[in-house]
Amino acid sequence: MSSRKILVTAALPYANGQIHIGHLVEYLQTDIWVRFQKLRGHRCLYICADDTHGTAIMISAKKEGISEEAFIARTHGEHQQDFAQFDIEFDNYGSTNSPENRELCGEFWTQIRQAGLVKEKDVEQLFDPEANTFLADRFVRGTCPKCASPNQPGDNCSACGAHYTPIELIDPVSTLSGATPEVRSEKHLFIELEKLHGFLDEWTQSGAHLQPEVANYLKGHFLHEPLRDWDISRPAPYFGFEIPDFPGHYWYVWFDAPIGYMASTKQWCAKHGESFDDWWRGDTAEIHHFIGKDITYFHTLFWPGMLKTAGFALPTKVHIHGFLTVDGAKMSKSVGTFVAARTYLDHLDPAYLRYYYASKLTPRVDDLDLNLEEFATKVNADLVGKVVNLASRTARFAGATGLSETYPEDGGLFAHAAAQSEEIAAAYEACDYNKAMRMILALADRANPYVETKQPWTLKKDPDKQGELQDVCTVALNLFRQLAVYLAPVLPRLARQTGELLGDPIVRWDQAQTPLVGTPVGKFEHMLQRVEPKKVEAMIEASKEEAAAAEAAAPSAHNDSDEALQAEPLADECTFDDFTKVDLRVARVVAAEQVPEARKLLKLTLSLGGDERRTVFAGIKAAYEPEQLVGRLVVFVANLAPRQMKFGLSEGMVVAAGPGGADVFLLNVDEGAVPGQRVH
RNA sequence: GGCGGCAUAGCUCAGUUGGUUAGAGCAGCGGAAUCAUAAUCCGCGUGUCGGGGGUUCGAGUCCCUCUGCCGCUACCA
Numbered sequence: 082m083s084s085r086k087i088l089v090t091a092a093l094p095y096a097n098g099q100i101h102i103g104h105l106v107e108y109l110q111t112d113i114w115v116r117f118q119k120l121r122g123h124r125c126l127y128i129c130a131d132d133t134h135g136t137a138i139m140i141s142a143k144k145e146g147i148s149e150e151a152f153i154a155r156t157h158g159e160h161q162q163d164f165a166q167f168d169i170e171f172d173n174y175g176s177t178n179s180p181e182n183r184e185l186c187g188e189f190w191t192q193i194r195q196a197g198l199v200k201e202k203d204v205e206q207l208f209d210p211e212a213n214t215f216l217a218d219r220f221v222r223g224t225c226p227k228c229a230s231p232n233q234p235g236d237n238c239s240a241c242g243a244h245y246t247p248i249e250l251i252d253p254v255s256t257l258s259g260a261t262p263e264v265r266s267e268k269h270l271f272i273e274l275e276k277l278h279g280f281l282d283e284w285t286q287s288g289a290h291l292q293p294e295v296a297n298y299l300k301g302h303f304l305h306e307p308l309r310d311w312d313i314s315r316p317a318p319y320f321g322f323e324i325p326d327f328p329g330h331y332w333y334v335w336f337d338a339p340i341g342y343m344a345s346t347k348q349w350c351a352k353h354g355e356s357f358d359d360w361w362r363g364d365t366a367e368i369h370h371f372i373g374k375d376i377t378y379f380h381t382l383f384w385p386g387m388l389k390t391a392g393f394a395l396p397t398k399v400h401i402h403g404f405l406t407v408d409g410a411k412m413s414k415s416v417g418t419f420v421a422a423r424t425y426l427d428h429l430d431p432a433y434l435r436y437y438y439a440s441k442l443t444p445r446v447d448d449l450d451l452n453l454e455e456f457a458t459k460v461n462a463d464l465v466g467k468v469v470n471l472a473s474r475t476a477r478f479a480g481a482t483g484l485s486e487t488y489p490e491d492g493g494l495f496a497h498a499a500a501q502s503e504e505i506a507a508a509y510e511a512c513d514y515n516k517a518m519r520m521i522l523a524l525a526d527r528a529n530p531y532v533e534t535k536q537p538w539t540l541k542k543d544p545d546k547q548g549e550l551q552d553v554c555t556v557a558l559n560l561f562r563q564l565a566v567y568l569a570p571v572l573p574r575l576a577r578q579t580g581e582l583l584g585d586p587i588v589r590w591d592q593a594q595t596p597l598v599g600t601p602v603g604k605f606e607h608m609l610q611r612v613e614p615k616k617v618e619a620m621i622e623a624s625k626e627e628a629a630a631a632e633a634a635a636p637s638a639h640n641d642s643d644e645a646l647q648a649e650p651l652a653d654e655c656t657f658d659d660f661t662k663v664d665l666r667v668a669r670v671v672a673a674e675q676v677p678e679a680r681k682l683l684k685l686t687l688s689l690g691g692d693e694r695r696t697v698f699a700g701i702k703a704a705y706e707p708e709q710l711v712g713r714l715v716v717f718v719a720n721l722a723p724r725q726m727k728f729g730l731s732e733g734m735v736v737a738a739g740p741g742g743a744d745v746f747l748l749n750v751d752e753g754a755v756p757g758q759r760v761h
Numbered sequence: 762g763g764c765g766g767c768a769u770a771g772c773u774c775a776g777u778u779g780g781u782u783a784g785a786g787c788a789g790c791g792g793a794a795u796c797a798u799a800a801u802c803c804g805c806g807u808g809u810c811g812g813g814g815g816u817u818c819g820a821g822u823c824c825c826u827c828u829g830c831c832g833c834u835a836c837c838a
Contacts, residue, residue: 301765452772458788462787465798474800538794
């Protein structure tokens with residue numbers, strides 16, 4: 082077979098959070114595929130990177146009071162560590178916030194502009210004046226414009242099902258800051274994807290690049306009508322790359338993220354003296370993307386369209402998998418099934434998860450269920466009981482003699498397993514790991530009865546049968562080694578341990594074709610511990626606690642400091658009678674005007690209802706414009722002794738909080754209260 | 762509403778282009794063995810292959826239809 086050049090990517094994890102067992106479905110599926118290809122002797126690169134741009138990163142960094150760069154640098158380290166400990170081996174792990182990516186984005190942009198696909202349009206969007214950012218739908222809640230249910234999401238109503246834009250919401254609130262967002266209009270750049278409709282029809286429906294259900298999905302949901310323009314710019318502030326010919330605007334994160342695959346490849350090429358174009362132009366290399374079903378349309382419509390327009394190679398295949406469920410349900414933080422990679426590693430061996438996922442993965446887009454009880458029984462029965470047990474029950478007998486000089490008669494067992502090689506390989510190639518695992522385990526099921534019938538433990542006792550004993554062990558260990566070769570993509574550590582035990586590293590798939598003879602056998606040590614259900618429980622328990630702790634540590638919008646209290650400690654106790662001496666009243670501001678000579682004061686005219694008017698000079702000039710005050714309700718200290726001021730008589734005061742200067746905040750009065758009412 | 766998928770033993774599933782009495786693992790029951798991480802081996806399944814109809818000499822396997830579940834999507838086919 083001729084050697085292929087294969088570039089493989091897994092989706093770029095967002096730098097906003099830690100890796101969890103749901104992510105690992107994809108990185109393990111991909112890692113197994115890559116290891117398989119390498120074992121088969123192909124040139125194969127596993128390329129990934131952190132996806133670092135966008136509003137969410139900005140917000141997270143701000144929350145922690147650090148720069149976006151510092152934030153994503155920290156995540157980058159954490160991600161790489163988690164992956165490495167799961168034996169996920171990338172050839173290059175980059176970042177979308179890299180010079181290579183910026184440069185490539187520019188290159189794409191030039192080509193897309195030249196192809197006449199870029200269009201400018203005005204977009205109205207909600208803007209959070211406090212967080213100083215435009216708000217995506219999911220960051221807005223408010224009252225449904227149709228049925229008036231309060232606290233509904235930004236895109237549709239959970240009560241009546243109405244669909245709307247966040248702009249239509251009544252009393253919208255930003256979930257980032259709690260502020261009331263305002264509508265702002267901005268220019269955005271769009272890619273006219275419709276101009277590529279013909280190409281995308283052909284590419285998605287050819288049958289070569291996508292799973293059939295995915296091709297059908299695209300046809301039914303997008304390609305049956307004109308494709309909508311794709312909004313690929315975001316106005317400042319935005320953490321990302323500024324668009325060179327459109328200052329103040331940035332490429333939307335989904336524009337630069339897939340280009341990150343290429344940027345990461347470019348880094349690898351620079352390190353290894355390889356030509357980037359050999360991998361991403363022409364047809365010398367295959368390109369395989371592994372992604373989850375949630376990002377299907379970015380990878381099957383926009384991305385091929387971008388590549389096509391910019392003159393790069395198109396994906397050979399996009400492999401799409403489903404989501405992870407745990408015990409039949411969505412991962413849940415409160416139940417403890419939202420398990421971080423790190424938490425898993427604190428309790429369990431990564432080999433378990435690698436094998437369990439492999440045994441469940443098929444080429445289909447179906448969701449994958451991690452049943453925790455099955456997880457333990459399956460791993461123990463299959464790997465410990467059947468596979469490793471083969472070595473465990475014979476290696477000790479062969480330590481003294483090593484393997485026989487010639488491979489003994491084994492009733493065709495080795496030849497049978499060798500003959501399965503191509504079919505198992507085809508299952509791996511097709512991402513049908515479920516089938517591959519079943520075939521491999523069936524081989525283990527043939528090997529154990531062999532040991533049973535030959536009874537090496539009986540042979541051991543008979544000095545005349547030492548040769549036979551050596552032969553039996555030679556067969557059993559070779560059958561075991563075949564399994565280790567076939568399982569090597571899934572269980573790299575087991576393959577390494579097997580190589581050490583038999584003094585012959587496992588590096589090629591076709592090592593399963595030839596038995597090992599005449600070599601020494603090392604001291605057997607346990608290769609894999611059994612899964613202890615208690616540890617699985619402990620992991621779930623730990624996840625539950627982590628979720629609870631995270632909740633307590635981050636009261637989201639209410640992360641209050643003690644600064645205010647420190648600055649102005651609590652006053653001495655007073656009696657209720659003391660309190661009632663102060664007559665607080667609701668009042669409406671009916672007039673407000675500047676006092677030109679005053680540095681801090683505004684002159685307010687307050688109505689207490691009816692004809693009652695009071696004039697107050699309030700020290701809020703730096704915080705409020707007179708026009709924003711007129712009409713609003715305030716809390717007024719009605720019986721405060723009048724005070725003659727330079728500009729007139731002040732007949733009371735309005736209450737406000739804050740240290741002063743521009744940081745003064747008038748107390749608001751909830752709806753329903755009317756001027757003249759006393760505050761109790 | 763539309764599109765896609767699934768429906769096979771208590772549980773998880775396999776059944777390749779339709780072909781002999783429908784299989785495996787786990788769990789369960791009985792036995793053996795004691796080399797091995799209480800691992801292993803042997804034996805034990807009368808399942809309406811979701812219901813109905815059709816094509817065919819023959820269908821779990823193809824077609825139609827109904828029902829149920831899941832996913833995506835939405836008033837637009």
